[in-house]
Amino acid sequence: MTDITYDEWMNQTKKRFHRRSAELKRLDAAFKAFERSKGSGSSLQNLAQAFNIWVGIKGSDYLGSIRNRKLDASGVGPVEKLQSLIRTHRMSNIATIRTLHRDVPDRLVLDATLSANIGDKTKLRETYNRAKMAVHVARDTVLKAKTAGPEQTLYEKWFGTFESTRHLQVVKNFQGLCNLFDTGVIIVHDARAQMDAWGECFGFAMPGNKKNYVEFTVGRAFFLKTGYHVVPGATHRQRGQAVRQALKQAYKNTTDWTVGTMVHELGHATNNLPDVDFQAPNTYQVSPGGMTPDGWEQCSTPALDVDLALASPDLAIVNTDNYGQCAREALALKGR
Numbered sequence: 008m009t010d011i012t013y014d015e016w017m018n019q020t021k022k023r024f025h026r027r028s029a030e031l032k033r034l035d036a037a038f039k040a041f042e043r044s045k046g047s048g049s050s051l052q053n054l055a056q057a058f059n060i061w062v063g064i065k066g067s068d069y070l071g072s073i074r075n076r077k078l079d080a081s082g083v084g085p086v087e088k089l090q091s092l093i094r095t096h097r098m099s100n101i102a103t104i105r106t107l108h109r110d111v112p113d114r115l116v117l118d119a120t121l122s123a124n125i126g127d128k129t130k131l132r133e134t135y136n137r138a139k140m141a142v143h144v145a146r147d148t149v150l151k152a153k154t155a156g157p158e159q160t161l162y163e164k165w166f167g168t169f170e171s172t173r174h175l176q177v178v179k180n181f182q183g184l185c186n187l188f189d190t191g192v193i194i195v196h197d198a199r200a201q202m203d204a205w206g207e208c209f210g211f212a213m214p215g216n217k218k219n220y221v222e223f224t225v226g227r228a229f230f231l232k233t234g235y236h237v238v239p240g241a242t243h244r245q246r247g248q249a250v251r252q253a254l255k256q257a258y259k260n261t262t263d264w265t266v267g268t269m270v271h272e273l274g275h276a277t278n279n280l281p282d283v284d285f286q287a288p289n290t291y292q293v294s295p296g297g298m299t300p301d302g303w304e305q306c307s308t309p310a311l312d313v314d315l316a317l318a319s320p321d322l323a324i325v326n327t328d329n330y331g332q333c334a335r336e337a338l339a340l341k342g343r
């Protein structure tokens with residue numbers, strides 16, 4: 008009764024003058040592949056993932072979507088039917104039983120190449136969880152910045168002299184990032200195989216006002232590990248200890264820088280914040296067209312961001328890097 012075929016899905020979700028989004032098209036393709044493979048485990052997984060991404064973009068009212076308008080005699084629409092089909096198949100598939108009771112979509116979705124490697128997956132999950140914690144800690148910290156104290160000191164370091172209109176804007180932007188983590192979806196793509204600037208880069212997200220989902224691309228720099236140094240003549244045991252300690256420290260440091268950069272990129276994508284550029288001795292401007300001109304330097308280091316906050320709080324509160332730095336430091340302030 009709640010079954011639906013691929014052809015029926017395409018027919019019933021068709022709507023004149025409403026083009027299918029990229030995510031809906033991916034869902035269509037996953038459904039087609041699922042049917043063709045007669046419901047194999049991996050095609051079910053792909054279908055469920057594509058469905059979750061699309062639902063993530065629609066938000067909690069996804070059943071109110073125009074794609075779910077063609078109801079059958081018992082009042083069930085195609086989106087609901089597809090959801091029920093996925094759930095029914097998951098029941099009979101022991102490998103995916105774990106996700107059976109999950110009613111919310113996956114919040115972090117990884118490319119096939121990223122989910123294939125356990126190290127990559129761990130690094131991304133760790134960064135995601137830490138960035139999520141960082142934006143929440145930062146929001147709570149700036150909320151307490153109204154009165155003198157360590158929170159206000161931290162706030163003023165990154166956003167300049169306290170003033171209520173600017174403060175409200177900063178709170179709003181951190182809240183936007185919290186919402187993205189709490190109710191939205193972050194899709195991570197792997198660009199490492201590309202032999203260009205994208206492949207080389209740390210990470211990148213398109214600027215915009217994406218409140219429900221953001222596509223985040225990571226490059227080779229994201230996965231770089233910091234080297235370590237051991238004194239000559241050290242015993243095997245000492246060497247092992249030194250390496251472990253160095254790696255632990257390096258990992259902690261790189262993790263927090265990674266978090267800062269991720270918050271920077273997500274600020275572009277979800278709050279539509281620009282980069283601010285600096286020209287010696289003391290001129291600042293919003294990066295024209297997102298490109299730092301020759302003779303200018305992008306404010307994306309702690310030193311430049313601190314100077315920016317002093318020189319122009321109005322520009323500091325729009326520079327996405329100041330949010331990344333503030334979030335990174337808020338973690339340290341709260342001993343997290």
Ligand SMILES: [Zn+2]
Pocket residue numbers: 271275281282327
């Ligand atoms: Zn940027």
